[in-house]
Amino acid sequence: MSKNQITINKKVTFSGLGLHYGQPVKITVLPVSADSGIFFNRTDLKKSPPIEANWKNIVPANLCTKIANKKNQHVSTVEHLMFAFYSLGITNAFIEINGPEVPIMDGSSKIFIDGLLSVGLLVQNKTTKNIKVLKTFEIKNGSKYIKYEPNKSDSLEIDYVIEYNDQFIKKQSFVLKDAQNSFSQIYNARTFCHQEDLEKIFAMGLAKGGSLDNAVVISGKKILNQEGLRHKDEFVRHKVLDCLGDLYLSGFFLSGKITCKQGGHELTASLLNKIFENSNNYSIENSVDNTYSKINKKLTYLERVERVV
Numbered sequence: 001m002s003k004n005q006i007t008i009n010k011k012v013t014f015s016g017l018g019l020h021y022g023q024p025v026k027i028t029v030l031p032v033s034a035d036s037g038i039f040f041n042r043t044d045l046k047k048s049p050p051i052e053a054n055w056k057n058i059v060p061a062n063l064c065t066k067i068a069n070k071k072n073q074h075v076s077t078v079e080h081l082m083f084a085f086y087s088l089g090i091t092n093a094f095i096e097i098n099g100p101e102v103p104i105m106d107g108s109s110k111i112f113i114d115g116l117l118s119v120g121l122l123v124q125n126k127t128t129k130n131i132k133v134l135k136t137f138e139i140k141n142g143s144k145y146i147k148y149e150p151n152k153s154d155s156l157e158i159d160y161v162i163e164y165n166d167q168f169i170k171k172q173s174f175v176l177k178d179a180q181n182s183f184s185q186i187y188n189a190r191t192f193c194h195q196e197d198l199e200k201i202f203a204m205g206l207a208k209g210g211s212l213d214n215a216v217v218i219s220g221k222k223i224l225n226q227e228g229l230r231h232k233d234e235f236v237r238h239k240v241l242d243c244l245g246d247l248y249l250s251g252f253f254l255s256g257k258i259t260c261k262q263g264g265h266e267l268t269a270s271l272l273n274k275i276f277e278n279s280n281n282y283s284i285e286n287s288v289d290n291t292y293s294k295i296n297k298k299l300t301y302l303e304r305v306e307r308v309v
Contacts, residue, residue: 041095063265065249074100084116110188133256145261161261189241
């Protein structure tokens with residue numbers, strides 16, 4: 001598989017509340033040259049080295065994905081923005097952020113994707129590196145597990161199951177055969193929680209910025225959001241979104257198959273660590289052919305949507 005690197009055409013800014021810290025925060029996504037990668041920079045901190053969006057920089061966190069630099073300066077809740085980059089094929093971007101957490105926006109990746117597409121994508125004149133994971137890997141934690149299997153496909157299939165002992169979600173499953181090119185099926189699925197869990201979450205010092213504007217809240221046999229669900233299985237779709245955003249911290253567009261039950265950020269991070277802990281587990285190749293016939297082409301919103309939907 002050959003694929004060109006992509007950045008955005010011009011900068012775009014997003015502002016909102018952080019879900020867990022509850023602080024107003026602004027991020028500005030800037031275009032950068034090929035081979036730059038994706039980095040976050042805490043503009044509110046002095047002498048803050050940029051933080052690469054990479055699995056090696058994941059640090060322990062509750063209910064989100066957090067990355068940090070060697071000074072332990074961190075950015076948390078990166079998963080929804082990382083999913084937006086993954087979905088649009090963005091490989092190079094520099095994110096200036098004036099707080100410790102990416103804003104939650106509406107609880108999904110929709111606003112990020114719409115904003116990035118509104119400024120246009122720029123296909124660059126270098127191809128991405130292809131990774132081939134050579135083995136099957138599985139991480140278990142009680143009844144929870146995530147499994148990666150290599151196959152001959154150039155795309156990533158994900159098969160996800162969630163099961164709750166409640167009166168509303170119960171058991172849901174969702175399958176994407178070609179995860180990146182099917183992002184429109186899950187990009188607007190919102191984060192969620194049960195009302196009875198909120199007291200415990202608040203006691204952990206989290207969800208200070210949470211509201212019905214950025215999360216689906218389940219109470220017994222109903223949800224509290226007046227507008228209802230965006231999908232009848234929005235909950236499992238959001239879990240797939242989170243998983244794909246976290247997997248993009250691999251630094252590659254993985255192919256193969258992911259099977260997951262009751263997964264979460266910690267489980268996905270453990271999978272990435274397991275894969276990359278030994279260089280014998282994978283091989284990396286440079287692409288030589290260009291996917292797109294026109295290099296440095298500015299993709300409009302409609303062109304990108306037509307390409308992937």
